[in-house]
Amino acid sequence: MLSAERFMALVPAAHPLAGxxxxxxxELSATGLLTWPHQINSGLCDRLLAAFHIGGADLRIIRTADSVHAIAAHVAAGTGVGITVGSALDQQPPGLRVIPITGPSTTVDQVVLTPAEPSRTAVALRDLLLEASAEASSTGR
Structure with missing residues (x-):
């Protein structure tokens, strides 16, 4: 199974970029960014760095937090613009806008490998992930 995961920006509703x-x-290179620490998900951090580098932009991370909820709280407090992936958002953070980041390397391929004869548990997990991916695609997350 393969699905694409997009980087998303979290901005306060009153922020100039919110519209x-x-x-x-x-467009985000001059902005202080908040995201997760490299130790939590080095692959996503490396992909984020590559997306900015390929886009000719500086990645100015001013703070890290270990959850999307903590990132959203810092954004709501006016610390900066948050960066996360759509699947990490279980709901729309109150008072914030979620805006897709576009351009080269701004999607992350997620792969789940299963054996030729997967167990019922593996099939259930695969089906759940496919359903979640379809929901995220239909809602634009």
Missing amino acids: RAELSAS
């Missing part, structure tokens, strides 16, 4: 339908890495 945008999409943002590019270069």
Whole structure:
């Protein structure tokens, strides 16, 4: 199974970028960003760095937090713009806008490998992930 995961920006509803339908890495290069620490998910952090580098933008991380809820709290407090992935958002953070980040390397491929004859548990997990991916695609997350 393969699905694409998109990076998302979290901005306060009153932020000048809040009205945008999409943002590019270069549009965020002058902004202080909040995201997760490299130790939590080094692959996503490396992909985020690559997305900014390929887009010719600087990645200015000013603070890290270990959960999307903590990132959202810092954003709501006016610390900066949060960066996360759509699957980490279980609900729309109150008072914040969630805006997709576009451009090269702003999606992350997620792969789940199963044996030729997967167990019932593996099939149930696969089906759950496919359903969640379809929901995220239909809601634009």
